Amino acid sequence: MNGLLREGMKQPVPYKKLPGTATLWLVGSQRLWAGPDHLLMVTSSGYTEAYKRFAYRDIQGFVSRRTCHWALGLGLGGFFSALGVLLCFTEDGWSLGAFFLFFALPVALWNLVFGPTCRTTIRTAVQTEKVPSLSRARHFRKAMRQVLPRIQEAQGVLTPEEYEGAFREAKEQRPGTPPPVPLEQGIENTEGAQGLFAGRRTLYDDMRKDIGLSLPQRASLDAPPGLPGAALAGRGQARKAARFWSASPHFRAFVCLFASTALDATRFSFTSSAPGLAALFLGSAAIIFFILGLVKQYNTDLPGMIRFLTWAGAAFCLIKLAILYITGVLSLAINAPDELAANADIALAMARLSPYDGHGGMAVLLVCVFGGLAVSLPGLALVFYHRARRRP
Amino acid sequence: MLTCDNCNTAVPGYLVNTGEARCPGCGDKITAYAFPAIARVEQGQHPESLMELGHAGCFYHPGKKAVVPCGSCGRFLCALCDLELDGKHLCPACLETGKDAGKIASVEKERVNHDSLVLSMAILPVLIWPIVVITAPLTIYSTFRHWKKPLSLTRKSRWRFIAGSGIALLELAGIAVIAITLAAQ
Known part of the structure; x- marks a missing residue:
């Protein structure tokens, strides 16, 4: 026993690092290493490391699904970078432009360099594990080029007939x-x-x-309604089949957000309390619908893009409300400090804010309008598309 | 069966090992690779019963025929008790002992990176310099204390220990110089 233990201590297993690193909570990281007879997933918290091993002979498969984070990061980063560049050329807006460029340009460049994002899972007979380190399509491809020969050496090659046989067996x-x-x-x-x-x-x-x-x-x-979707659930598959869903809360949330954004856009033409208050009300309704959608979308067939836009929309609405509240409070504090005690007055101040009062107000309104459009229009289009495609 | 992680739709055979294609369920682009393990049915080991005199029995199941001795303690094991690990045959007790002691690399689930801790401890006074009085000696102590402990499974070099203790020695030298200068004044 001692000999074996000593051997384990003195001979480090030769691992080769596979492409891709996932950062977890800023300090932690997750990486995948190829060993002689297994894949090693190392989750590091900085000073400790947790290991998960996947023997080559036990790996049943990999599935990688493209996600939209790349396109969104590139689009939003590019948009705000362009906005920053434009603001840098104005007389007084260079500081705001530099602020936008500082945060948006790295996001855009990062996504441009590293390419499309994906979500990868590795499957064995007893588990399906997410692999956060393979979250870029190019990393997944590179990793597969190194891993596939090792797995095929351990298991051989699967023919389509064998796969279909396993499929039928799982069904039976x-x-x-x-x-x-x-x-x-x-x-x-x-x-x-x-x-x-x-x-x-x-x-x-x-x-x-x-x-x-x-x-x-x-x-x-x-599968007919009411029947468990057992056709897809094979051995070791604990998760239930995704159900069809029309995404009504998502639809309502995107409609509210779009209407709120349209009302916000009217401030470019005239400043009045009524559309401002209506926009505020619709924004709050959108938050409620987004939360409902987030709760109900679990285990449905909703595309990943709609799920992501729902999260983005909820975050956007909350941040927008917070920014408007802060600017409203600041506006009251400067112009009418006596009215600051009443919440209704703050809401009125938020509704009355004019974009032409200063660069800050204009920037906030621009972000609100373009951000709202960037989330609500693709969201609405995708929900329509999803409903049309999946309507029984 | 491989499934799309978004809609949980089973990946059909014509999408497997063929590169990127659309999921029939949600329409997202997926790439699926499947291997023969997906069609394999795992069979458990069935130890033979001890039928003849003169045959050795398993230490844990005396009625079963022994097939191999434990590579660590030498006990005879039946097919059920034989645990093969890195080409060696172990009994459940030896495996458990080694696992608890954290000294069989193949079954280890967690390790502490003492070398990273040592290096961080040595660098920490850059942010909060007064604690150098504590961290410098502690760094050197930790280096000696944990030098022989196994590193991360994916690291081979102990340069962090060396760098950490080197920085700590420099810090101690700096403290000594300051102390001597103050004493001389």
Whole structure:
């Protein structure tokens, strides 16, 4: 025993670092290392390290899904950088422009350099683990180039027939699984109403026919209502199938945010209490709907982009409300300190704020209007798209 | 079965090991790789019963036939008790002992990076200089105390220990110079 223990101490296992590092809570990090017979996931908190091992012979697969964080980071970073550059050329706005550039330009450049983002999961017979370090598509590709030969050396290569066999076996192990849906019906169920994905689906069908595979099982789409979506849940799959959802709270939240933004935009033309108060009311309603949406979207088939925009919208509304409250309080403190005690007066002051009072007010209104449009318009479009595509 | 992590839709066979494609459920772009382990059915070990005289029995299951001795304590083990680790055969008790002691690298779940702690302790006085009186001796003590302890699984070099103790020695030298100067005045 002692010999074995001493051996363990003196001979460090040779690991090779795989691309990608995830930063956790500013000080921690998570990395993936390729060992001789296993992958090692190291989660470091600075002074301690936690290890998870995935033996090459036990790894069932990797799934990487593209996320929209890259596009949003690049878009917002680019927008605010451009705004900063424009402000830098104005007479008094250079300080605000420099502020925007300082925060937005690194975000835009970072996303431009590192490319599209993704979410990667690794699956074994007993667990499905997220791999935060492989959160960029290029890191995932590079890591796979190093890992795939090792896994294939340990396990061999999986043929499509074997995969389909495992698929059918997993289905048979779960009683109550709905019968396979005929191809035409499947298409009608999903894209038949609008035909948005007809071309893409045809391409898949052609590929499927080429390699002689049966219809893919999609529990969230093909399972009748009330039945558990067992077709997709294989061995060790504890999570329930995603359910179809029309995303009503999301729709209402984006509508409220858009209306609030439109009312905010009227301040460029005239300053009045009524539209300001209405915008405030709609902004508050949007926050409530966003929170409802965030609570209810769990375990649904909602696309990742809508989920992300919901989080972004909720954060945007809260920050906007906080900024407007602070500017309202400041405005009252400067102009009418006696009225500061009443909350109604603060709300009125917020509603009466004119963008032409100063550069600060103009910048706040610009951010409110463009930010609101940047969140609400794509959100509305995506919810419409989601409903049209998935309507049974 | 591989599933999309967004909508939990099963990834169909024609999307596996073929590069990036759209998920049939949510439409997000996914890349899926599957390996033969997904089609493998794990079978547990079934130890043979001890039928003949002269055959050794398992230490933990006397009625079962021993197939291998423990590489650490030498006890005879049946197929059920045999735990293979890095090519060595161990009994459950030895594995547990080694795991608890944290000295079998293959089953270790956590380690403390003493070298990083030492280096941080040596650098900390840059922010709060008066604590150098405490941290410098503590750094040198920690270096000696933890020098032989295993490093992170992914590190081989002990340069942090050396750098930390070097900085601490410089700090101690600085303290000594200041003390002597003050005493001379």
